[in-house]
Amino acid sequence: xxxxxxxxxxxxxxxxxxxxxxxxxxxxxxxxxxxxxxxxxxxxxxxxxxxxxxxxxxxxxxxxxxxxxxxxxxxxxxxxxxxxxxxxxxxxxxxxxxxxxxxxxx
Amino acid sequence: xxxxxxxxxxxxxxxxxxxxxxxxxxxxxxxxxxxxxxxxxxxxxxxxxxxxxxxxxxxxxxxxxxxxxxxxxxxxxxxxxxxxxxxxxxxxxxxxxxxxxxxxxx
DNA sequence: ATGACATTTGGTCGTTTTACCATACGTGCA
DNA sequence: TGCACGTATGGTAAAACGACCAAATGTCAT
Numbered sequence: 001x002x003x004x005x006x007x008x009x010x011x012x013x014x015x016x017x018x019x020x021x022x023x024x025x026x027x028x029x030x031x032x033x034x035x036x037x038x039x040x041x042x043x044x045x046x047x048x049x050x051x052x053x054x055x056x057x058x059x060x061x062x063x064x065x066x067x068x069x070x071x072x073x074x075x076x077x078x079x080x081x082x083x084x085x086x087x088x089x090x091x092x093x094x095x096x097x098x099x100x101x102x103x104x105x106x
Numbered sequence: 107x108x109x110x111x112x113x114x115x116x117x118x119x120x121x122x123x124x125x126x127x128x129x130x131x132x133x134x135x136x137x138x139x140x141x142x143x144x145x146x147x148x149x150x151x152x153x154x155x156x157x158x159x160x161x162x163x164x165x166x167x168x169x170x171x172x173x174x175x176x177x178x179x180x181x182x183x184x185x186x187x188x189x190x191x192x193x194x195x196x197x198x199x200x201x202x203x204x205x206x207x208x209x210x211x212x
Numbered sequence: 213a214t215g216a217c218a219t220t221t222g223g224t225c226g227t228t229t230t231a232c233c234a235t236a237c238g239t240g241c242a
Numbered sequence: 243t244g245c246a247c248g249t250a251t252g253g254t255a256a257a258a259c260g261a262c263c264a265a266a267t268g269t270c271a272t
Contacts, residue, residue, distance in 0.1 A: 001132070001150060009128045009135075011200045012193060017126035021260085022119045026107070029115075038219060044107060048262055053220055055260090063203035072218050072269055080202055082195040087118060089188035094117045096186055097169035127230085144249060154232055159250055161230090178239055178248050214272080221266070228259070236251070242244085 018062030019083070023047065024055045027076075031065060032084050035077035124168030125189070129153065130161045133182075137171060138190045141183035 001009075019025050027041055042052050056076055059065045066079045078084070107115075125131050133147055148158050162182055165171045172185045184190070 006128070008197075008200075009132050012196045013126050013128045013131045015196045015199050016122050016131065020119050020123035020126040022112070022115045023260095025119045025122070026115050042219095047260095049219070050221080050263080051261055057220080063199045063206075069219090069268085074219060080195065080199045083199060085195065086192035089186065089191065090118045090121045091114075093121050093169045093186045093189060094114075100169075155249070156233080156251080157231055163250080175238090175249090180249060215270100216272100217268105217270085219267080219269105221264100223264085224262090226259105226261090228257100230255100230257080232254090232256105234251105234253085237249085239247085239249105241246085 015062050015064065015083075018058050018064055021055065021058075023052075024059055027055065028059065028064060028078065028084060029087075031076060031078045032081065035068075035075045037073040037075050039073065041076070121168050121170065121189075124164050124170055127161065127164075129158075130165055133161065134165065134170060134184065134190060135193075137182060137184045138187065141174075141181045143179040143181050145179065147182070 019028060023045060026045070030036055030041060030044075038049075038052065038056065041056075042049060045052055056065065056067070060067060060076075063079060064083055065076045067074050067076050069075075125134060129151060132151070136142055136147060136150075144155075144158065144162065147162075148155060151158055162171065162173070166173060166182075169185060170189055171182045173180050173182050175181075
């Protein structure tokens, strides 16, 4: 693996990592419906505002979302919407695992 | 968000997390070509065997890969191959970010 | 300007992750 | 049976992460 491939793998892993947290994944899924301000996202998250803000910052750093300040509020939206098209496959992994465990009881 | 939704989000985040490490993502990509034994994967990774084994164990726990022991060797393969179909979109995120940074020099 | 509001930033601390080393386990061959 | 080989497991230390609190920033209305 050369330097370039290594850098690409690291970059990809980083994008995945940004989504690999329940709160951040949930936020991204919410944004799939359209842009939302931080306050709207925060309504349904039981965590400090500063925590929420930091999670959004991680997604932004990763390039998954972008923000725009309008008045007092900051709006976030998905930057590359396909980023969530993947979830059915992720769910397939989970289903496969659950089925396997279910078999143990038969 | 009810308990069930919460559990699903956590499960999904967990699958993503298993892939959100350069070494593990690289391994998964290698396995897309077909099953490989630990020794084959190890050839191209600069890390301790125990480290490699633990990474594979994380992928297995997450349900992304499965293993099969044949003789002295253990073979791993992708369990749900679609899990890598996503990478083009992940790369799109990276490209978008890079283009943005490039613009800064114009 | 002042205060209230929405969000971000800095600091601290407990938890999790990751890498390495040493060691254990299971398998096939001498 | 004993040894070498391929892989997994346990322990430990360093680094990264995530949550909270406190305080800063920027914006709007007064």
